[in-house]
Amino acid sequence: MLHLESLEQLRKTRRQWSQQGSVVAFVPTMGNLHEGHLQLVDAAKKLADKVIVSIYVNPLQFGANEDLDKYPRTLAADMQALTARGADAVFTPDTGLIYPRGLSEQTYVEVPHLSDILCGASRPGHFRGVATIVCKLFNMVQPDHAVFGKKDYQQLMVIRLMAEDLSLPVSIHGIETIRANDGLALSSRNGYLSDHEHKQATSVYRAMQQIAEALQSGRKDFSTLENDAKLLLKANGFTPDYVSIRRQHDLAPAADHDHQLVILVAAYLGKTRLIDNLEVSC
Numbered sequence: 379m380l381h382l383e384s385l386e387q388l389r390k391t392r393r394q395w396s397q398q399g400s401v402v403a404f405v406p407t408m409g410n411l412h413e414g415h416l417q418l419v420d421a422a423k424k425l426a427d428k429v430i431v432s433i434y435v436n437p438l439q440f441g442a443n444e445d446l447d448k449y450p451r452t453l454a455a456d457m458q459a460l461t462a463r464g465a466d467a468v469f470t471p472d473t474g475l476i477y478p479r480g481l482s483e484q485t486y487v488e489v490p491h492l493s494d495i496l497c498g499a500s501r502p503g504h505f506r507g508v509a510t511i512v513c514k515l516f517n518m519v520q521p522d523h524a525v526f527g528k529k530d531y532q533q534l535m536v537i538r539l540m541a542e543d544l545s546l547p548v549s550i551h552g553i554e555t556i557r558a559n560d561g562l563a564l565s566s567r568n569g570y571l572s573d574h575e576h577k578q579a580t581s582v583y584r585a586m587q588q589i590a591e592a593l594q595s596g597r598k599d600f601s602t603l604e605n606d607a608k609l610l611l612k613a614n615g616f617t618p619d620y621v622s623i624r625r626q627h628d629l630a631p632a633a634d635h636d637h638q639l640v641i642l643v644a645a646y647l648g649k650t651r652l653i654d655n656l657e658v659s660c
Contacts, residue, residue, distance in 0.1 A: 379460060380467035382430075385518060388469055392520055400427040404521035404548075406512060409433040410450040411459050414556035414564035418525045419463045421553045425523045431460055432469040432515055438481055439507030450569060469519065476514060487513045489536045489543070492629065497532055497644060497653065500619050508533055509540045516546055524548050529555040529563050531640060531655040535629060555654070557583070563654045570650040579647055581614035586641045586656040589623065593660040598634045611645050619644035619651070626657060 382388045395402055403426035405418045422429040433456055440446040453470065460468055477484050486506050492498070493505035516524065526534050534552045541550055556564045561583030562576070571579060585607040592603050600623045607621040623632040626640045637660055644653045 379457070379465055381457065382467055382469045383471065385471070385475060388518060391467060395428050398427075401523070402426055402428045402430065402519070402521045403523040403525060404515070404519045405429065405431045405465075405525050406515050407431060407433055408435045408449065408566070409456050410452050410566040410569070411456045412564045412566065412568075414527055414529065416459060416463050417556055418527060418553055419460065419465050421551065422523065422525045423464060425525070425551065426521075428466045429464070430467040430469060430519055430521070431465050432471070432519070434469075434471055434476065434511070434515075436476075436507060436511040437473065438477070438484070438510055439504050441501055441504065444501075445570075448570075450566065471518075476511070484510065486510050487540060487544075489540050492532070492536055492539060495532075495629065496620060496622060496624075496642060500644065505533070505536045509536055512537050513540060513544065513546070516541070516548055521548055523551060525551045525553060527555060528552045528657075529565065529654065531642060532629065561587075563652075565652065567650055567652060571647065575615075575647050575650070578615045579652060581611060581616065582643055582645065582652060582654045583656075585610045585621070586643060586654065589621075589641050590656055590658045593623070593639060593658050596660075600632050607643070611643075616645040616647050619646065621645075 380391060382391060403422035405422050407415050419429060419431060435449050437446055457468060487509040488506045489509050498505050528534060538550045541548055560580045562579050589603045589607055604621045604623060608618045611618045622642050624640050624642060625632060625636050626638040632639050639658045640655050641658060642655045
């Protein structure tokens, strides 16, 4: 597996792959890789001849009181895992390469409205940071395909819309959330949880399942279902940020005539903010 640290190395490799006629798939990450990330690599390998993974902890998507400094950096283990999984290259730029004029002087990419609801309302500027870094990485890597996890459902939609609006020549693929046997979605932030909190955290999936079963039985009292789920989360030690039933295709609030829905949850367990979602057809 190639380890690319500079833009010159990346572009030289990308030119060689183009000359070979290779189709390229890209998996952007912030490192601290788990099985969910590695299954994105598996999916990328099915789409393309070459797979490149980026590892970069993006300061632009962290708020002032968030965990940028505490975010785990595990490059050696990540490199070993990616080699074993068959990635062709890993790109590990530093902040001087990504933001050479500093964060305050950086040109931003922003997706209106979709970036301001749900997690965007709780984390102002977060999706501007996501859209900016993903757009930059797309321009650097120039992939044919890019693969993201559906666990970050709103993020995936922001990236899809950004790529569409800017006419970027890359196909965006969303891969189903990978869960532990107890239903907890795999996430780098799970590493912040104590053993006791890990057990409590499974209530997020239970809350979503209860809403899904109610929707599939024909219930349309969305606000009641959302409030009941919040009460379940509170009873299990969470401080809910939001529980929201939305339309899958645009994240507008669900209406009685909608059938393709997604349940989105964000909640704090101690100092750790967990997010999850569950798609429902009803």
